[in-house]
Amino acid sequence: MSQNVETRVCKNKKCQKVLPAGYKNKYCEACKNKHVEKAKKAVKSIGAGAVTVASIAIVVVKGGKIKL
Ligand SMILES: [Zn+2]
Numbered sequence: 001m002s003q004n005v006e007t008r009v010c011k012n013k014k015c016q017k018v019l020p021a022g023y024k025n026k027y028c029e030a031c032k033n034k035h036v037e038k039a040k041k042a043v044k045s046i047g048a049g050a051v052t053v054a055s056i057a058i059v060v061v062k063g064g065k066i067k068l
Pocket of ligand 1: 010011012015016017027028029030031032
């Protein structure tokens with residue numbers, strides 16, 4: 001009995017659900033969905049952050065550091 005079958009579990013430490021053989025994802029289906037939600041929220045907050053950075057940059061430029 002030396003079958004080299006890897007038992008893979010969900011990467012979420014709080015989950016640790018055993019993933020089915022041949023399953024390609026690191027996270028189980030449920031955690032993957034949660035990740036998608038998180039990613040979407042992250043993109044939104046990054047978007048808001050980018051706007052903030054952009055307005056700071058405008059203030060710096062207006063502050064006279066760059067004169068054209
Ligand atoms: Zn999971």
